[in-house]
Amino acid sequence: MEHIPILRMGEFLLITVQVDMHDRLAMKLQDDLTERIVRFGSRGVLIDISGLEIVDSFIGRMLGNIASVSRILDAETVVVGMQPAVAITLVELGLELPGIRTALSVERGMQILRREAELAGLEVLKDANMEEDGNPPE
Amino acid sequence: MSTVTLSHLLRSQESSLLEAWLAEQRRSGNVRNLIADSDLKRQSAEFIQLLQQTVAEGDSTDYSSSTISREMRRFLDSITGDRAQLGFSPSETATFIFSFKRPLFEAIRTSTNDVTAQIDEVWNSSLLLDRLGLYVTESHQKAREGIILRQQQEMLELSTPVVKLWDGVLALPIIGTLDSSRTQTIMESLLERIVETGSEIAIIDITGVPTVDTLTAQHLLKTVTAARLMGAECIISGIRPQIAQTIVHLGVELGDVVTKASLADAFKIALQRTGFALAKRSSITAVK
Amino acid sequence: MEILQSDVLQIRQPEDIVLVRTAVRKIAIASKLGLVDQTKLVTAASEIARNTLDYGLGGEVRVDMVRDARTGVRLTFTDEGPGIPDLERAMTDGWTSGKGMGLGLSGTRRLMDEFQIASKVGEGTTVTIAKWSR
Structure with missing residues (x-):
């Protein structure tokens, strides 16, 4: 079954959503991610949605759920790269994604996560080696 | 005949x-x-x-x-x-x-x-x-x-210049009344410039907006919310005394939006947030 | 009103919603809608299609490119599901019958230039939405 890859970058996880997700794929992503946070003890999650042309209430709800679940598992979530047209539409729709942190780019999002981790008094690897952990969990 | x-x-x-x-x-x-x-x-x-x-x-x-x-x-x-x-x-x-x-x-x-x-x-x-x-x-x-x-239509296009004040700081001086279609044009051009320039702070200056009613205030809030969804913060400046009173009188909740009386004040805050400080030249040379 | 182009898509499973979004985007571009209006239309289509699937137990959507004074896109969603007993309440912000965030119908209406809904308990629901090029 197709899935959205979750990259592990040191203490953080990076998800780049590029395809127009159907509902089952979105649900699967949510499950995969929760499992990864626990397995790697990740401190933060970056979700890059710059490739998404729309965010409807279903995907909006999924983002909200990810943020809430991550927070319980002590990981901060930052949604990055939302397109202007998507942001305007979400506001008009009445979906303001409360409780979700946002950043303009992956780089800026990463800075936010690092700062958070530093505030929490944790050592953060500066040169996190990128590796794709492609295998879906069983 | x-x-x-x-x-x-x-x-x-x-x-x-x-x-x-x-x-x-x-x-x-x-x-x-x-x-x-x-x-x-x-x-x-x-x-x-x-x-x-x-x-x-x-x-x-x-x-x-x-x-x-x-x-x-x-x-x-x-x-x-x-x-x-x-x-x-x-x-x-x-x-x-x-x-x-x-x-x-x-x-x-x-x-x-x-x-x-x-x-x-x-x-x-x-x-x-x-x-x-x-x-x-x-x-x-x-x-x-x-x-x-x-x-x-020509006025609509002319009237919404988004200017770059500093690295990472944009300003949008609004002149004239804000209605729905105009706000959409303004919103679009501001958000697009935020992405283009990677600016995390945008100052919306409303010195030139004659009156603020509930609808105008809501339009402003929508722009601020959309920018926030993208990861940028907006500061609203140029709020004249009677407009401040109107906003309170109308019961419009500006939430946690940062507001400043003048564009200069807003710019100072923006510089602080991007990690810069303003200093007089004489004081710099004195330090040297 | 003149119909320039028309197409019917089935909405039977979650994957179909993606196909509806793709078809609506294509016709929105052909109708010369701006990027923001395209996004609003596709988002609205996604919302209503999901309603058709979840509450209407599946149905179909007719996608029309129309011309009046301007060109635009008109979408007609029909299902033969249980129908909505209290339409007025369903159109209120914050109302939801189940798993939604309570923005479905009222939020979608704000995205569109035109929005009509007709529903009969036991017979089904028809939602017609339209967006015009500016």
């Missing part, structure tokens, strides 16, 4: 009617020196020919109600459009038609000694010219509306 007269008159006395009419138009001064003499002469001659056609095609006993032909409409629309563009008033434009009455009636009077025929003729031609004049007035109105609409 009298009907033949007008059609005939227009044809047989075409050149003398034209001369008299041109003299009349110059005398009444409605040309305002904005239309070249040669153009006026061409337009007047064309009108007389079209009028002749209209009368000839119409009901022979009562041409006053004859239909205004498509050629005539097109001609009238074109001269009205030109005049509206030049800033003529509707009455000035309509005078083009009405000023033809005097030379025409003059010609009718000298063409026959039968007083009843004269009156019939004058009445009929007057009705027809009145209808043409009204048509011109309506056409003028439409032309003006078209011009106003185009100007509005």
Whole structure:
């Protein structure tokens, strides 16, 4: 079954959503991610949605759920790269994604996560080696 | 019998009617020196020919109600459009038609000694010219509306400059009233510039916004919320005392939006957040 | 109103919603809608299609490119599901019959230039939405 890859970058996880997700794929992503946070003890999650042309209430709800679940598992979530047209539409729709942190780019999002981790008094690897952990969990 | 007269008159006395009419138009001064003499002469001659056609095609006993032909409409629309563009008033434009009455009636009077025929003729031609004049007035109105609409759109595009104040700091000075369609244009251009420049702070300055009602405030909030979804913060500046009072009076919740009285104050905050500080040159050299 | 182009898509499973979004985007571009209006239309289509699937138990959507004074896109969603008993309440912000965030219908209406809904209990629901090029 197709899935959205979750990259592990040191203490953080990076998800780049590029395809127009159907509902089952979105649900699967949510499950995969929760499992990864626990397995790697990740401190933060970056979700890059710059490739998404729309965010409807279903995907909006999924983002909200990810943020809430991550927070319980002590990981901060930052949604990055939302397109202007998507942001305007979400506001008009009445979906303001409360409780979700946002950043303009992956780089800026990463800075936010690092700062958070530093505030929490944790050592953060500066040169996190990128590796794709492609295998879906069983 | 009298009907033949007008059609005939227009044809047989075409050149003398034209001369008299041109003299009349110059005398009444409605040309305002904005239309070249040669153009006026061409337009007047064309009108007389079209009028002749209209009368000839119409009901022979009562041409006053004859239909205004498509050629005539097109001609009238074109001269009205030109005049509206030049800033003529509707009455000035309509005078083009009405000023033809005097030379025409003059010609009718000298063409026959039968007083009843004269009156019939004058009445009929007057009705027809009145209808043409009204048509011109309506056409003028439409032309003006078209011009106003185009100007509005041009203003809309002109009125929303997004300027870069500093690395990572944008400013959007809004001038004029904020309505829905304008806010959408503003919102779009601001958010696009945020992405292009990677700016994390945008200052929306409303010094030039005359009044703020609930709707305007909501529009502003929507812009701030959309920017926040993308990862940028907005500061609203230029809030005048009475606008601050209105916002409180209307019960609009600005939430945690940062507001400042002046653009300068907002800029200072923006610099602080991006990690810069302002210092006087003398104090820097003193430190050295 | 003149219909320039028309297409019917089935909405039977979650994957179909993606196909509806793709088809609507294509026709929105062909109708010369601006990027923001395209996004609003596709988002609205996604919302209503999901309603059709979840509450209407599946149905179909007719996608029309129309021309009146301007060109635009008109979408007609029909299902033969249980229908909505209290339309007025369903159109209120914050109302939801189940798992939604309560923005479905009222939020979608704000995205569109035109929005009509007709529903009969036991017979089904029809939602018609339209967006015009500016």
